[in-house]
Amino acid sequence: MKQRINLLIAFSVVAFIVLTTVQCYLVKTTYDYKVAQFHTQIKNEIAQITNNYSDIDSVLVSKKEALYKSLSENYILGKNSKSTVKTGILENEYKDALTQKIQRKFERDLPNFKIDFAIVLNKFILYKNTKKADTIFSEKPFIENKLYGNLASLNHAFLVRSYVGTTNGSFENQNYQLLTEDSMYVSVIDWEMIILRRMTFVLILSLFSIATIITLFVIAIKALIKQKKVSDVKTDFINNITHELKTPLATLGISTKILEQKSIRDNDENFNSIVNTISRQNNRLQNLIDQVMANSLAENEIELKKEKIETEDFLLSIVNDFKIAFPKINLKTDFQTQKTVLILDKFHLTTAFLNVLENAVKYGSKTITVKTRIVEKQLSIIFEDDGIGISKNKQSLLFEKFYRVEQGNLHNTKGLGLGLYYVDQIVKAHQGTVSVISDLGKGAQFTILLKV
Numbered sequence: 001m002k003q004r005i006n007l008l009i010a011f012s013v014v015a016f017i018v019l020t021t022v023q024c025y026l027v028k029t030t031y032d033y034k035v036a037q038f039h040t041q042i043k044n045e046i047a048q049i050t051n052n053y054s055d056i057d058s059v060l061v062s063k064k065e066a067l068y069k070s071l072s073e074n075y076i077l078g079k080n081s082k083s084t085v086k087t088g089i090l091e092n093e094y095k096d097a098l099t100q101k102i103q104r105k106f107e108r109d110l111p112n113f114k115i116d117f118a119i120v121l122n123k124f125i126l127y128k129n130t131k132k133a134d135t136i137f138s139e140k141p142f143i144e145n146k147l148y149g150n151l152a153s154l155n156h157a158f159l160v161r162s163y164v165g166t167t168n169g170s171f172e173n174q175n176y177q178l179l180t181e182d183s184m185y186v187s188v189i190d191w192e193m194i195i196l197r198r199m200t201f202v203l204i205l206s207l208f209s210i211a212t213i214i215t216l217f218v219i220a221i222k223a224l225i226k227q228k229k230v231s232d233v234k235t236d237f238i239n240n241i242t243h244e245l246k247t248p249l250a251t252l253g254i255s256t257k258i259l260e261q262k263s264i265r266d267n268d269e270n271f272n273s274i275v276n277t278i279s280r281q282n283n284r285l286q287n288l289i290d291q292v293m294a295n296s297l298a299e300n301e302i303e304l305k306k307e308k309i310e311t312e313d314f315l316l317s318i319v320n321d322f323k324i325a326f327p328k329i330n331l332k333t334d335f336q337t338q339k340t341v342l343i344l345d346k347f348h349l350t351t352a353f354l355n356v357l358e359n360a361v362k363y364g365s366k367t368i369t370v371k372t373r374i375v376e377k378q379l380s381i382i383f384e385d386d387g388i389g390i391s392k393n394k395q396s397l398l399f400e401k402f403y404r405v406e407q408g409n410l411h412n413t414k415g416l417g418l419g420l421y422y423v424d425q426i427v428k429a430h431q432g433t434v435s436v437i438s439d440l441g442k443g444a445q446f447t448i449l450l451k452v
Helices: 002-046 058-076 082-090 095-109 191-198 200-259 262-266 268-294 311-325 346-362 419-429
Strands: 115-128 132-138 146-149 158-171 174-188 306-310 330-335 341-345 367-374 378-385 433-438 444-451
Touching: 002 158, 002 174, 002 191, 002 200, 058 082, 058 095, 058 115, 058 158, 058 174, 082 115, 082 132, 082 146, 095 115, 095 146, 146 174, 174 191, 191 200, 200 262, 200 268, 262 268, 306 311, 311 330, 311 341, 311 346, 311 367, 311 378, 341 346, 341 444, 346 367, 346 378, 346 419, 346 444, 419 433, 419 444
Parallel strands: 330 367
Antiparallel strands: 115 132, 115 146, 115 174, 158 174, 306 341, 367 378, 378 444, 433 444
16 A cells, blocks of 8 residues: 555656646747747838838948949059958948948837847859959858847847849950848847737746646645555554553453362462452453544544533542542642633543643653633633653644554554544634644643633
8 A cells, every 4th residue: 555655656756847847848948939939020121121222312322333333453463362252341431321221220110129130141152254252251150240230149139131242344355243142130139028928828828837737736635645644653553552452351261261260269368369459451442442432433433422511620539530540640720710710521621631731751751730811801721741742743733543653663652543632622612722832852832722
């Protein structure tokens, strides 16, 4: 059973990880799709700007074409080297002016987006007599080859379009063709937030799904742990009850064999002693069985026979009886109330209070003080002892059925772990509460509150 529950817990953990991973993958896939969709939207809207920018400023475009022609012809004449051509293209005089005009067009035509851009030169190739190619410049897109724009880096930018331009010319009886290629890269400021806003519904649904998965996982794990705990408690209870029953059964067996001896039967004193022993052990067995049966009921199933009781006198009678049973215990009272009349079940509460006192004795108490107070229209009955105390992490388990505070060997403290559970059930049946304050090695204080 224990191994099966451990396997179920392990399976639940694996299932939780798988479901969470799948959910994260779906969110990532949706995010990637939204990014691609956003890029397509920007590309389509920017495509409305003509490739050669003649609609922005035809004069600047003419200057650009004139510069390209001049650099090409000087190169053909041998006046320019390839590096000189590249430098002349990149350091053109209309660079800043065209950048500003394109930026203003973006701001006017795309008011919902703040766009930074860069147009970089990729190729500058001459074809002499339309046959022989002379590659003056050909590189992958680098921000260092920026013709115009305000982007400082291409790292977070995306490609909008590449433009290939051709120009035919004739110079000194030579025909040539110029081929250029440039690419536009853009970066939309706060594009991540724009995409996240567009994914709001998906993110909310995803978070809700993950929260649901986590909640169900926690509930399932708690249920499995509780089941495992119940299984362990049942095993512990069987061990405890077996241990508790062995002593009276062994005593009864020995006493029965002794009674078979004629010399014992003929001696009235010995005979009565053995009979009394049998009677005590029989009562002990009956009490054990009654205790198990009584504690199988919940507080709403316990039948109370209530009557008016003067609580202080009631507590004093319990204290006096307890002193007779445990003469070595220093049992004191500190009543700060007088003649407090409550409607209670005398039988069940007597057992409950005795259980608290006996529990203190079991766990090393030499001095116990019973106090009464009125706290917010409730009678507070406090049992304060100087026993071994209870560690903080064990206190929440004290009132659970069959639970016993372990001290070394499992059976060094007798009992079935039902006493405090019974106290809790009886107090709850009276619409009261029971709580404990304790530190390990510093005793414990049990407080029972009953409505006045």
